[in-house]
Amino acid sequence: MIRAIILVGCFFLSLLLETTILQLPLSLLFLLAVTVVYQTEWVFLIAIFLGVVLDSLLFRPLGSTGLFFLCFLLFVFLYEQKFELRTIQFSALMSFLGSFLYFLFFGHSVLWLQITLSVIIGIGIFILTKLRIPRADSF
Amino acid sequence: MNRRTVVFFIFITCCVLLLGISGIGIITRSSGIPIVSAIFSPLQKAVVNIFHGTSSASQLEKLKQENSALSQQLARMHLIEGDNKALRDQFQTTTPSPSTLLPAPIIGMPGFLPGAAIPNALIVSTGSKNGVLVGQAVVYKDELVGFVEKVNPYTAHIRLVTGSGVSFAVKTAKTGAVGIIKGQGDGQMVLDNVVLSDNLEVGDMVVTSPDVAANNTGFPPGLTIGKITSIDKKASNLFQSANVAVLVDVTRLPMVFVLTQK
Numbered sequence: 049m050i051r052a053i054i055l056v057g058c059f060f061l062s063l064l065l066e067t068t069i070l071q072l073p074l075s076l077l078f079l080l081a082v083t084v085v086y087q088t089e090w091v092f093l094i095a096i097f098l099g100v101v102l103d104s105l106l107f108r109p110l111g112s113t114g115l116f117f118l119c120f121l122l123f124v125f126l127y128e129q130k131f132e133l134r135t136i137q138f139s140a141l142m143s144f145l146g147s148f149l150y151f152l153f154f155g156h157s158v159l160w161l162q163i164t165l166s167v168i169i170g171i172g173i174f175i176l177t178k179l180r181i182p183r184a185d186s187f
Numbered sequence: 188m189n190r191r192t193v194v195f196f197i198f199i200t201c202c203v204l205l206l207g208i209s210g211i212g213i214i215t216r217s218s219g220i221p222i223v224s225a226i227f228s229p230l231q232k233a234v235v236n237i238f239h240g241t242s243s244a245s246q247l248e249k250l251k252q253e254n255s256a257l258s259q260q261l262a263r264m265h266l267i268e269g270d271n272k273a274l275r276d277q278f279q280t281t282t283p284s285p286s287t288l289l290p291a292p293i294i295g296m297p298g299f300l301p302g303a304a305i306p307n308a309l310i311v312s313t314g315s316k317n318g319v320l321v322g323q324a325v326v327y328k329d330e331l332v333g334f335v336e337k338v339n340p341y342t343a344h345i346r347l348v349t350g351s352g353v354s355f356a357v358k359t360a361k362t363g364a365v366g367i368i369k370g371q372g373d374g375q376m377v378l379d380n381v382v383l384s385d386n387l388e389v390g391d392m393v394v395t396s397p398d399v400a401a402n403n404t405g406f407p408p409g410l411t412i413g414k415i416t417s418i419d420k421k422a423s424n425l426f427q428s429a430n431v432a433v434l435v436d437v438t439r440l441p442m443v444f445v446l447t448q449k
Contacts, residue, residue, distance in 0.1 A: 111205030
């Protein structure tokens with residue numbers, strides 16, 4: 049229960065920061081970390097909710113961000129059988145790919161500094177999520 | 188088909204349906220879900236206030252602001268000079284209808300990364316419930332910052348004049364040369380389509396031409412847009428152009444003002 053509250057708080061904070069002062073795909077990075085750590089279908093529901101909120105706050109067509117999140121998460125899940133998802137390397141690669149595609153679709157331009165920062169933050173979030181939640185199957 | 192695939196297809200269908208109904212106008216494409224904006228707007232305002240509160244304005248920034256204010260005063264003086272000349276010539280100057288300024292606290296800057304990317308737009312916590320309409324001018328002091336592009340009951344999306352794809356008619360304050368200002372998307376603007384016979388001067392201020400629509404939206408005349416920094420004039424070209432720098436740094440502003448007509 050406490051774990052869920054912490055996660056909701058993190059998602060809420062990432063939404064607030066992403067829509068105000070920090071123009072980085074924090075919600076996507078949190079989603080990615082939760083996806084690779086928990087590997088559960090619940091992330092689809094969180095993705096669609098975050099997508100709708102982001103669309104409303106950033107004046108995008110409703111459903112577009114959710115659609116992007118869902119496709120990206122499915123892409124991550126496709127590698128579940130091939131690779132070990134809970135590794136820093138996989139998290140870094142997916143953070144890079146996710147933020148690159150996010151800026152390509154929703155940003156005004158693709159900026160490598162933003163993508164690099166996203167990868168660093170993505171790795172940080174992954175490590176924190178993994179540290180906080182030692183037993184991934186108990187979600 | 189496993190459980191994950193089924194869940195994915197259910198949610199993807201929801202997203203496509205959402206996109207569809209927002210596309211055909213059942214949910215207004217530009218406004219999103221007003222309740223979400225209503226919930227998040229005060230929190231966003233608080234976050235932005237914390238951010239602005241921690242950044243102290245340097246001496247250089249103060250000097251820049253002072254310089255900007257003086258430049259604006261100079262532009263006003265040139266406009267007054269023009270008005271006086273017109274009066275002397277027995278022409279009556281048309282006064283724009285009285286306007287009111289609606290404070291609009293900035294709560295978001297899409298695409299902004301300090302030191303790396305300049306915003307093309309602002310999101311403010313003032314919406315149609317406060318009387319904001321699409322197309323209204325957004326100012327800070329006497330300077331045109333942008334215009335309202337999208338609006339919902341609680342928030343509005345402001346397109347900055349420096350944003351890529353933004354263009355409208357302007358004139359220079361001192362020489363009266365008319366042209367089209369075009370935002371470049373990187374904080375810069377280009378004054379284009381100025382005929383060669385018109386005179387452009389470095390340091391001259393660029394101001395809005397009268398462009399108020401029947402529903403009182405648009406730009407009233409005389410709002411400062413920026414200062415000419417360089418001129419590109421070639422005899423072989425049909426038009427001359429000039430680079431224009433903005434005088435106000437929107438990333439440091441806590442709020443802007445929407446110009447609503449009485």
